[in-house]
Amino acid sequence: MERTTLVLTAALFLLPLTGCAGSAEAGDGKNVTITIGYQSKTINTVTAGTLLRSLGYFERDLNALHDGHTYKVDWQDYATGAPITAQMTAGKIDIGSMGDFPLLLNAARGKQLGRPTHLVSVTGYNLRGGLNTVVTAPDSTLTSLKDLKGKKVSTSIGSAADGTLVRALQRVGIDPDKDISKLNQQPAVGASALSSGSVDALSQFVAWPGLLAYQDKAKALYDGAQLNLPTFHGVTAREDFARRHPAVLKAFLKAQAEATDYLNAHPVTAAEEVAQATGLPAEVVYLYNGARGIATFDPAVKPQLVSALKQDVSVLKAAKLTGDIDVDSFVDDQYVKKALGTSYTKWLTETPAPATSEVWAKGSDKTVSFKSARELLAYVAQHQDRIRGAYVPDATTGTLWFAEKAVWVTDGDQLLPFVTPATAQTYVTAHGGARIVSYREALGRAS
Template structure:
């Protein structure tokens, strides 16, 4: 929809949708041998940090294969339902119409709260993609905008999706900048696609969104970053939620899903370029944008294990939703339930996954026609490579010097510090570095390339 919706109106609409009468679950728990059971999975194809529980998983056919391997005399059918955000998935889950869903951390909390409120409890059963610093969310503005930092948005129109992780990033970032999130800006509650159009049309001054919107708009030349969510240094993630009654009635089916998710995760980690191409084909997103988030050194790390850091972050998120009057208290400990993924992977493998850490940030170039990217030890080395290859490259990526958030090399803010060439996602992060390093200065990308060559 094109018109702006206020927060209060959006919440009221959500409440009405969520209070729809409950109906039978997607799969018939009483089904016997020879019967057909439909398992309904709600996912967000273009929210690409959920691909191991949605887009990529679906394209690989892993879930269907795992279901066929159950050999329990039941014929299983998977109904994949694609949504733009987590809210409608929650509405359908609490109405008993979706069995398994995937969404971001803030929507997960709303999912937990609504499930309890409507006596249709849900459980967080695994994680898809995460970033321990918060780099999955970014605030952008138009390319020609004079806005250069978060402080510049005071009194301006900012589009976001209220109740989303991107909204949480906006609220926290404004608070740290000394701006009241309620009165300091004019917040527009919009779907990501609507907000993106509003930014392009000039009807909003900035956009705070989750993957893959900021990267997509930057790649298309329709936006520039003014705030890297990783500056908050608070984990953000996406995860899988299941209805409690479904999990108890069909644990083998849920475990089959989680085994399939683990397979999709391993495939993404082992074949990042091919996985990006598959997701791009299924979603219509440019593969270069998918790789920015899901690549070998991408913004997101994929692992189904529910890490303690993520649970801790989830508990911190509750206060943000409470202040926005989107939820009351949420019992995070009772919502998190890793028994199914632990059984699906095996205790030893699960413990190993819990102990894994994200890959170190690195610069990468993606040559045209190549099935692998080229990795470099420094951004300067990457720039030297780019200067010599030019149009032969599909994309070049560099990690922010301060936060490690990957960004497109030609969209980054570059700083020359002696012989070093240092990239940053946003201008204020670059300026903060310059202020603390005598002689360092911001240089145009073209100058950075010339220096490197």
Template sequence: MKRTAVAASAVVLLAPLTACGGDARAGDDGTVTVTVGYQSKTINTVTAGTLLRSLGYFEKQLDALGDGRRYKVVWQDHATGAPITAQMTAGKTDIGSMGDFPLLINAARGQQLNRPTRMVSVTGYNLRGGLNTVVTAPDSKLTSLKDLKGKKVSTSVGSAADGTLVRALQRAGIDPAKDIEKLNQQPAVGASALSAGSADALSQFVAWPGLLAHQGKAKALYDGAQLNLPTFHGVAVREDFAKKHPAVLDAFLKAQAEATDYLNERPVAAAEKVAEATGLPAEVVYLYNGAHGIATFDPAIKPGLVSALKQDVSILKSAKLTGDVDVDAFVDDRYVRKALGASYAERVASAPPTPESEVWPKGAARTRTFASPEELLRHVAAHPGEVRAAYVPDATTGTFWFADKAVWVADGGKLLPFVAPATARAYAARHDGARVISYAEALERAS
């Protein structure tokens, strides 16, 4: 039987929810509709959303079931995880991908409304927390988190970026509830507020910080990896759907694994596909999803990520966004274990690759890696106008960042990149003779 993928914009408006909405029930013609909620521009969910959709792997896996049914996949694109949770708990979306904090809210709402959900896989993760960043305007005089006291900071309350902001401020001795004016805004609204000067800083998740930095509309103030706490995105499913349609969920998770392998094996092609589908610059997509990008992609549910999820509960409780959340009951790796088979244990034990300096030449389908930031700078200096993008890992956190947006420190013969000015200054203060220099000076020294 033929399976078809249908654009959400058409289907959501026209399909009666009672017949073929997110309940995955068969319509009058026997077609089973499966509704997938995703966030196209939250690009660490692409293996369960944007990239997966563009590759058509889920539809192919459904076609391979051979159970005599017709399947129709409805893809619903959202800006954040909150509307996906609302749709799931209303029984209108079957599977959804979102960040770690929204996943906990998903678990809490599902339990509260007697529509329980389960987290069944991971998309992209960073073991130190580098997926979230606090940025300021390019001409801002703010140079550290302590400078945010008394300032207006935009974030999306309940998001992973909000969690990073709260934790980072607390570590800096700032009360996030009293010492700043928090603006609860969608990412695009917050970006506009930063540009207009109505917000002094913006704390957001991928791909907003990298996008704004790439566009010259922001500069990094705080690298979330300084927290050294894992952040990740994952996939949730309605429990009743998983029980009623285990073969469909298995097909989804196998398709996600295929999309993950595609991204890991062909990172440049994957970045181009995601860029085409989202309108984001491919250079920004690659910053996060590239071979040495900020995110590592693997569907396996690693114990360290579950442990981090448990630590996140207290942040949401203090903000009165949830009560207690039974993380052990919410996280269910049975389905992804089955889908991945013998490779699951190896995936769980795997570690992210060591970040390296990387150049994406103009017109090239492959990138080039370098043993050190100095070597990368030497190459960039020697090939003016030939580099599409250059990336370097932060000297202390390993967070991938644009070389021309990094804060550079000269330490003897070494040239060291940092995402945020405070960490660069802290390094220079600890090393006699080291000093912060401009990108232009770093290029000159390297050449």
């Protein structure tokens, strides 16, 4: 989806640089076309893509400029960030959205070709890294990352999911280059490989882990939030376009902020709209984009995210995908500051609220929140036929997960959910009397 494989990156970046005139200058001088590159199924970029497009806010704000031009927006949907970067450096896309690692490749390619781009805003993020997950087959006997030694693992080299895999393996003493067999695959290919048994595990980014778990095609093996390192998605714009058309970029960022407000105010409705546009189950969209989902949405370029971006450079360099990248020169939040005015400071300093247990009832456009996972289980036990989705935060990382897919631990009166068996076992080992129980037993204890 938003990340790219090494092979695809190389192939797309070798495209000839034809049509170098900026697409925003297309037309007869009065009629202007703005070209936006987005990824419909990369659901943490929806406020700059799928949702924004459906809401029509950008077109509305362009029409309100009254600058003598008639604007048309050309929305171009891509499967990964690589073709967006190729088209941007060819002058054919003005604004694009993608994940953090592709953003770095975007920065590197733009500088290399003398056509610089800049990170101008953020879409969805998780300050602990929970957007990336390592999963394994539902019937797998693997219970922790240590079990991956000597195994086959699918990922997309050059993606944040690969970065999560590399860092996590190194923490448990496994050399990701020598101790595992890493297959460089697109997410859909890796998902098929996992289902067929040709790989033992899959490390991928939103929304693949949640989707596969929801479809009973995978179970979580490692929660990226255990790294406690931010991962995010953002908006990049061509420098020449931004300088020639600052009012247009300002209108886009203002519209993105409004789409963000809409998503945050109407999370269930927004999830339904994104699901309809992408074909993804709304329950999976809500897991990531919900009121207290794995992703937080705001357009501010937070210092924590910039710091994480700098740390990501070393992963790309180790994979020989890029050399040094000047992250500070790539980041440019002047346009989003102007677009949002005084509210930008609020976005910049706001801390994401911790996830809470939630139930989405069938036929409802709202969710019900609970103070504890035990209370949620008690409710689910009494209304099982009416539940569309039940979500609980991991007791240690806070990562939201499907209640029926979580690993449950009983500890006295507490019923605690965990995304993975390893984190659940770590808790049990540290707390005498605690033990892992099935979801069915957890429901019974709660009721």
